[in-house]
Amino acid sequence: MNEELDSQLSAMFDDELPTGECELLARRLSRDAALQSRWGRYAAIGAAMRGDLRLHGSVAVKVNVALAAETTLTQVPVTAAAGGRRTATLWWRGIAGAALAASVAALSILWLQGGYSAGGPGLLVARAPATAATPESYVVPRTAEPRMTVPATELANYVVAHSEFSTPVSRRNLLSALMASEPAAAGTPEQSLGSVDDPNPHADDAH
Amino acid sequence: MSADISDLSLVRRVQGGDKGAFDALVLKYQHKVTKLVMRYVRNPAEAEDIAQEAFIKAYRALPQFRGDSAFYTWLYRIAINTAKNAVVSRDRSPVDYDLDIQNTDESYELQGRMKDAETPEGLVLTDEIRTTVNAAMDALPEDLRTAIVLRELEGLSYEEIAASMDCPVGTVRSRIFRAREAIDRRLREVFEGGLGRTEELG
Numbered sequence: 001m002n003e004e005l006d007s008q009l010s011a012m013f014d015d016e017l018p019t020g021e022c023e024l025l026a027r028r029l030s031r032d033a034a035l036q037s038r039w040g041r042y043a044a045i046g047a048a049m050r051g052d053l054r055l056h057g058s059v060a061v062k063v064n065v066a067l068a069a070e071t072t073l074t075q076v077p078v079t080a081a082a083g084g085r086r087t088a089t090l091w092w093r094g095i096a097g098a099a100l101a102a103s104v105a106a107l108s109i110l111w112l113q114g115g116y117s118a119g120g121p122g123l124l125v126a127r128a129p130a131t132a133a134t135p136e137s138y139v140v141p142r143t144a145e146p147r148m149t150v151p152a153t154e155l156a157n158y159v160v161a162h163s164e165f166s167t168p169v170s171r172r173n174l175l176s177a178l179m180a181s182e183p184a185a186a187g188t189p190e191q192s193l194g195s196v197d198d199p200n201p202h203a204d205d206a207h
Numbered sequence: 208m209s210a211d212i213s214d215l216s217l218v219r220r221v222q223g224g225d226k227g228a229f230d231a232l233v234l235k236y237q238h239k240v241t242k243l244v245m246r247y248v249r250n251p252a253e254a255e256d257i258a259q260e261a262f263i264k265a266y267r268a269l270p271q272f273r274g275d276s277a278f279y280t281w282l283y284r285i286a287i288n289t290a291k292n293a294v295v296s297r298d299r300s301p302v303d304y305d306l307d308i309q310n311t312d313e314s315y316e317l318q319g320r321m322k323d324a325e326t327p328e329g330l331v332l333t334d335e336i337r338t339t340v341n342a343a344m345d346a347l348p349e350d351l352r353t354a355i356v357l358r359e360l361e362g363l364s365y366e367e368i369a370a371s372m373d374c375p376v377g378t379v380r381s382r383i384f385r386a387r388e389a390i391d392r393r394l395r396e397v398f399e400g401g402l403g404r405t406e407e408l409g
Binding site for chain 1: 230233251259266336364365380381383391
């Protein structure tokens with residue numbers, strides 16, 4: 001790995017990289033698995049120093065899986081930085097890119113849970129339901145919204161499929177956690193957040 | 208240096224359809240958000256579920272994020288609201304002490320440890336990483352250790368660190384990078400090829 005690039009990454013992690021370099025590196029970071037893995041490790045090192053590190057599960061993997069499964073959205077209204085609205089074509093245009101992103105997040109966590117990982121694209125996107133969901137609103141709903149849960153079976157399949165890249169203990173950790181969380185994932189409607197008055201936390205930004 | 212510029216660069220990419228940039232944001236903040244949520248729920252698994260939900264809400268709401276506040280400030284609010292709602296919806300008090308023993312300091316500590324112990328292997332691994340990071344920190348030259356401590360523990364900017372250490376900002380950047388690399392290298396040495404000691408303990 002290029003040391004200057006890594007040095008830039010470290011500075012970017014600290015919000016200390018000049019804007020121009022930052023934008024270029026952000027583009028690379030979003031696509032470069034090794035760079036993203038290093039980024040995740042910088043975060044883990046800081047968390048470990050502060051005593052914040054927790055590895056009971058893997059939030060990044062769960063978020064990635066949940067988002068991969070939830071939408072086939074192709075057009076999203078975006079409020080641009082300048083304040084105008086534009087239509088952006090989007091999230092799931094590149095299946096390969098999404099698969100890479102899934103693997104990056106997963107492998108980063110798997111590395112932390114035991115041993116270095118490296119691997120190819122994941123299987124998650126290929127397994128994502130083709131019929132995803134209702135037309136998307138990108139406004140957080142005020143009313144009933146079922147609690148997002150990780151598709152445990154998909155995650156388990158992913159772990160098994162990539163088992164060659166992880167140690168037995170890391171597989172066991174993750175699979176045990178999945179099995180333990182399976183009943184919760186199947187959760188009851190009462191467990192959802194739907195009944196709760198959910199004031200939009202983004203009101204300040206959602207003009 | 209304007210604050211939050213790196214987060215904003217990633218946010219703009221997500222808003223432009225680059226989901227990989229959101230992965231980077233999650234990787235950066237998952238520990239902080241999970242710790243934040245644990246002020247409301249002590250169960251680590253539940254906290255991670257809530258953190259996950261907060262990130263998903265943030266992802267969906269990102270098109271409305273204009274950058275008026277720092278990204279983490281915005282994410283912080285989402286996480287806090289998600290945690291509060293989760294607690295209310297489950298009719299729980301913010302801190303769920305339910306051990307049927309005397310509420311001494313020891314009992315609180317015991318309860319925390321019991322709940323944390325849901326995944327013993329995860330705990331062992333977490334402790335191993337912490338131990339390795341601390342050992343790597345101890346082995347750092349003084350100037351590198353000071354720089355990264357001022358950054359990660361005290362939250363100082365490079366400029367503030369430079370003033371504190373009486374050196375140029377570029378030197379601070381280099382020291383922090385070299386400190387991280389040294390710690391990362393030590394982590395890789397310890398964990399490369401699997402977790403031998405953890406396997407035995409497990």
